[in-house]
Each structure stands twice: as structure tokens, then as C-alpha cells.
Amino acid sequence: MIVFDQVQKSYQVDGRAIPALHPTDMTIETGEVFGIVGHSGAGKSTLVRLINLLEPPTGGDILIDGENITRYNAAELRAFRRKVGMIFQHFNLLSSKTVSDNIAFPMKLAGIYSKAEIRDRVQELLARVSLTDHATKYPSQLSGGQKQRVGIARALACRPTILLCDEATSALDPQTTQSVLRLLAEINKELGLTIVLITHEMDVVRRVCDRVAVMDAGRVVEMGAVSDVFLHPKHPTTRDFVFESESIDSEEMQEDLQKANGRILRLTFKGEATYQPLLGSVARASGVDFSILSGRIDHIKDTPYGQLTLSLIGGDLELAMSALEGADVHVEVVR
Amino acid sequence: MEALLSNVDWPEIGIASWDTLVMVGMSLLFSVLAGLPIGVLLFLTGKRQLLEQPVAYAVLSFVVNVLRSVPFIILLIVMIPFTVMLIGTSLGVAGAIPPLVAGGAPFFARLVETSLREVDRGIIEATQAMGANVRQIIFGALLPEALPGIIAGITVTAITLVSYAAMSGVIGGGGLGDLAIRFGYQRFQTDVMVITVALLVIFVQVLQMAGDRLVLYFSRK
Numbered sequence: 001m002i003v004f005d006q007v008q009k010s011y012q013v014d015g016r017a018i019p020a021l022h023p024t025d026m027t028i029e030t031g032e033v034f035g036i037v038g039h040s041g042a043g044k045s046t047l048v049r050l051i052n053l054l055e056p057p058t059g060g061d062i063l064i065d066g067e068n069i070t071r072y073n074a075a076e077l078r079a080f081r082r083k084v085g086m087i088f089q090h091f092n093l094l095s096s097k098t099v100s101d102n103i104a105f106p107m108k109l110a111g112i113y114s115k116a117e118i119r120d121r122v123q124e125l126l127a128r129v130s131l132t133d134h135a136t137k138y139p140s141q142l143s144g145g146q147k148q149r150v151g152i153a154r155a156l157a158c159r160p161t162i163l164l165c166d167e168a169t170s171a172l173d174p175q176t177t178q179s180v181l182r183l184l185a186e187i188n189k190e191l192g193l194t195i196v197l198i199t200h201e202m203d204v205v206r207r208v209c210d211r212v213a214v215m216d217a218g219r220v221v222e223m224g225a226v227s228d229v230f231l232h233p234k235h236p237t238t239r240d241f242v243f244e245s246e247s248i249d250s251e252e253m254q255e256d257l258q259k260a261n262g263r264i265l266r267l268t269f270k271g272e273a274t275y276q277p278l279l280g281s282v283a284r285a286s287g288v289d290f291s292i293l294s295g296r297i298d299h300i301k302d303t304p305y306g307q308l309t310l311s312l313i314g315g316d317l318e319l320a321m322s323a324l325e326g327a328d329v330h331v332e333v334v335r
Numbered sequence: 336m337e338a339l340l341s342n343v344d345w346p347e348i349g350i351a352s353w354d355t356l357v358m359v360g361m362s363l364l365f366s367v368l369a370g371l372p373i374g375v376l377l378f379l380t381g382k383r384q385l386l387e388q389p390v391a392y393a394v395l396s397f398v399v400n401v402l403r404s405v406p407f408i409i410l411l412i413v414m415i416p417f418t419v420m421l422i423g424t425s426l427g428v429a430g431a432i433p434p435l436v437a438g439g440a441p442f443f444a445r446l447v448e449t450s451l452r453e454v455d456r457g458i459i460e461a462t463q464a465m466g467a468n469v470r471q472i473i474f475g476a477l478l479p480e481a482l483p484g485i486i487a488g489i490t491v492t493a494i495t496l497v498s499y500a501a502m503s504g505v506i507g508g509g510g511l512g513d514l515a516i517r518f519g520y521q522r523f524q525t526d527v528m529v530i531t532v533a534l535l536v537i538f539v540q541v542l543q544m545a546g547d548r549l550v551l552y553f554s555r556k
Binding site: 088 | 476
């Protein structure tokens with residue numbers, strides 16, 4: 001468990017303290033995939049680097065499994081960092097070392113593994129990230145996705161309990177992003193390690209994260225389960241991110257709604273309700289007519305969900321709404 | 336041919352070539368041995384680096400700049416008392432090596448500093464995140480990553496030392512430069528001059544080619 005207790009960070013620029021992270025309280029549970037979204041400059045890079053103290057905080061305490069890591073001396077800090085893997089947007093592999101040597105590097109640095117242990121572990125990791133055939137290649141000979149998988153293997157070498165991902169998929173194309181995210185989800189499940197992932201793409205959060213924190217100007221402005229934050233965003237920044245990820249232009253949407261008649265509702269279906277033939281039966285029972293203004297069906301991690309924006313005309317509106325709510329559908333009156 | 340090169344004493348040329356080789360080789364060795372740690376220190380103590388030390392950096396940088404800004408011909412003369420103290424003579428092949436190192440080491444140190452700066456900061460960060468200490472970052476990541484640049488720097492330093500070594504002929508340093516000055520210049524033996532220059536050109540060409548090959552071999556980018 002990672003606990004932030006009033007953690008803050010500011011940088012000294014020309015004698016003035018510029019805050020990068022305002023005092024923040026946060027808890028990341030063991031074994032969860034925790035996402036941090038925000039625009040560039042929102043402070044998410046700083047936040048993730050506080051967890052392995054690449055950036056020391058200027059105030060507050062960081063507790064990891066009950067230990068206050070801000071009190072560690074240099075040697076304790078180095079030992080602690082071996083238990084926290086990290087992957088990067090630009091991979092940061094050593095260009096002078098082969099794939100195998102890159103993966104072995106953290107184990108060699110640790111100085112506590114025998115040659116045979118290192119060799120076996122490298123083989124095992126190469127297989128896990130499906131790069132066995134590329135063991136003797138140099139990073140420059142690999143594609144972006146392959147490089148990131150080397151990064152992941154390297155981060156896992158010393159069997160960490162936490163994996164930090166710094167925009168790990170931002171330099172990759174959509175397909176490669178998918179396969180890297182699948183790999184992350186897989187190792188989270190199989191190894192039970194906690195993953196903290198920062199990104200500016202809400203889609204990445206939707207695919208792999210359990211919980212998410214949204215950052216804006218050095219503050220966490222919204223935090224919660226991905227399905228809650230994603231389906232019912234409260235803060236304007238969060239809304240921007242959700243709309244952006246669905247390529248919804250909020251102004252255009254407002255214009256469309258202007259043209260529609262009647263009462264406008266946004267319905268959110270989650271889990272099993274997504275597959276129920278609900279609208280037709282509710283319409284028949286209540287005598288309302290509806291037209292669909294927008295809609296989508298997708299998954300949040302493994303949970304299916306649907307979201308529909310309807311305009312309803314005529315019939316018994318109250319009855320329709322209570323019938324929908326009764327069927328476990330979240331109803332939001334837009335107008 | 337014989338008539339054209341009537342003044343050329345081939346055994347003498349051979350000895351002079353060997354002397355130049357020894358001067359360049361020895362001074363390159365010591366320049367690298369001294370310049371590499373200085374370059375690494377310059378890099379590490381620089382702004383926003385691992386061991387940021389403004390005072391140490393300023394002092395080191397100043398010494399390097401002073402040595403680099405003195406024209407080598409002056410450095411040769413200024414160094415004479417130190418050279419005599421160090422090895423007993425300021426003449427001959429041995430006498431030329433201390434001033435050559437004094438000129439070559441700071442030059443190479445700057446080249447090392449530059450090539451270390453070209454190493455992606457992300458690689459240093461990643462190595463730190465693995466729990467590496469400063470020594471491990473230097474020897475495990477920085478130097479291997481900067482190796483092609485450092486080899487290119489050694490090549491440039493070697494070539495600079497060839498011309499410095501030729502200059503040392505002025506103060507009685509021996510080698511091809513000495514030959515060129517004593518015979519080619521002072522006795523107007525143009526044929527000797529042509530031969531020494533040709534040999535120096537070949538020497539530099541061979542060094543550059545060898546250096547380029549090594550850089551290519553160690554480049555994985």
C-alpha cells in the first residue's frame with residue numbers, strides 16, 4: 001500500500017518556490033492498477049517520481065507498506081528502489097547493451113544475484129515478454145513496442161512489488177499500445193504487483209486501471225473507481241478527458257441538444273444491464289416516444305457499459321424514468 | 336628520384352618517424368588517463384548533474400580553460416622548468432611528452448565532458464531508478480553509452496597531438512617536426528620538408544581511419 005500524507009513538491013526557480021504538487025493525500029492499494037491522468041504540466045510526472053524518490057518531496061510523508069521512505073538513508077533508498085520497477089515513455093534502454101544485458105542490468109547492479117540466477121531470470125523474462133528470439137539484438141534493432149517490452153522485462157528483473165509507468169504507451173501506435181496494456185494487465189493479475197500508471201489518454205485508464213486520479217495544475221481534482229469517474233465525471237478537467245477520449249466535441253453536442261425536442265436524459269448501463277432489451281419495453285409500458293441522440297457501448301477494464309443520450313416525447317415520463325432506475329440504469333436529466 | 340630526394344637521409348627519417356610515433360603514443364596514453372577522470376568530474380559537477388558542485392566545477396573548468404587557451408608553442412616554453420623538474424631534461428622525445436600531455440589532457444577532458452552530456456538523461460534516470468549508486472551509474476551506464484563519442488574524442492586528440500608533437504621540434508623535441516625544422520627550414524632542404532609533411536599526412540589519415548572504424552564498431556544507435 002502506498003500512502004501519501006500531505007505530500008507536496010515545489011521547485012526553486014530564480015529564488016521563488018514554484019509548486020508542482022500541492023499538499024496531497026492519496027492511498028494506492030496493494031495489487032491494484034492505479035491511473036493518474038492529467039495534461040502535460042499537471043504534475044503527474046512529479047507525482048509518480050515521488051513514489052521512488054527520484055524527486056524528493058518538499059513536505060509530507062510517503063509510506064510504502066507502512067515504512068516512511070522519506071526517512072531512508074542513501075543505502076536504504078537504493079535497496080528500496082530495487083523493489084520498485086519503472087518504465088518510461090522513451091524506454092530509456094541502454095543502447096550499448098543487448099536486450100539480454102539490458103534486462104540483466106538491474107540484477108547486476110543489485111550485486112546479490114549469482115551469474116546463473118541472472119541468466120535463468122533473463123530467460124524467464126524474455127519468454128514472458130515474448131522476446132526470446134531477440135535476446136542478442138541491440139535496442140536500435142527493435143520496434144517501439146519491442147523496446148517497451150524490454151523495458152517491462154527489465155523493470156521486473158528484481159521482482160519488484162510496485163511498477164511505475166511513466167507515459168509508457170504515449171510513444172506507441174494504437175495497436176502496440178493495446179498489446180503493451182494487455183501485457184501490463186497480465187503481469188498485474190499473475191504477479192499481483194501494484195501498478196501506478198500515468199498517462200494523458202483516458203482510454204489507457206479505461207482499459208487497464210481499477211482506480212484513477214485526475215490531476216490539474218498540481219492538484220488531484222478527482223479520484224475514484226474508474227467506472228465512477230469515467231461514467232459520471234464531476235470536475236471540468238475530468239469531463240474534458242472523458243469527452244476527448246470519445247472524440248466528443250462538447251460545443252457540437254450542445255448544439256445538437258438544442259435542436260432536439262422534449263426531455264433529454266443520459267442513461268448509463270453497467271454490467272449485465274448493458275445487454276438487456278430495456279428501452280423498447282419501457283417505451284411500450286409508459287407510452288413515451290424516444291429518439292437516440294448519441295450512444296456507445298464499450299468496456300471499462302472487464303466491465304461492459306453503455307451510455308445513451310435520449311430525447312423523450314409524450315407518454316408518462318415519470319413512469320419511464322422510474323422503470324429505468326428500477327432496472328439498475330443510472331438516469332441523468334440533461335434538460 | 337635519387338637526385339630529386341638527394342638530401343633525404345632515410346635512416347634518419349625512420350628514426351624521426353619512430354620518435355613521433357612514441358611521442359604521440361605516450362602523450363596520448365597520459366592525456367587519456369588524465370583527461371578521462373577530469374572530463375567525468377567536469378560532467379558530474381556541472382549544472383543539474385549528479386554531483387552538482389558549482390565551486391568545484393568553476394575551479395576545474397578554469398584550469399582546463401587556461402591550459403587550453405595558451406597557444407601550444409607558448410605552453411612548450413612555459414613548461415620547460417616543470418619538465419626539467421619532472422624528468423630531468425626538456426629535450427628529446429622524453430622532454431616533449433609533459434608539455435604534450437599538458438596540452439592534450441584538458442583538450443580531451445572537454446571532449447569527454449561533451450560526449451557524456453550527449454547521453455540521454457532518461458538513461459541516467461532509469462539507472463538511478465534501479466537503485467544504482469553514482470559509481471555504478473558512471474561505469475555501468477554513462478561511460479558505455481558515451482563510448483563511441485569518447486573514442487571519437489581520442490581520435491581527435493591523437494591528431495591534435497601529432498601536430499603538437501611536430502611543433503615540439505622548435506624546442507628540440509625530436510621527431511619529424513624536429514627534422515623538418517632543422518633540415519627543411521634551416522638548411523632549405525625542400526625535399527626533406529616534403530617527405531616529413533607527407534609522412535605526417537599519412538600518419539593523420541591512418542589515425543582518423545582507425546578511429547572512425549572503432550567508432551562505427553562501438554556504435555549501436
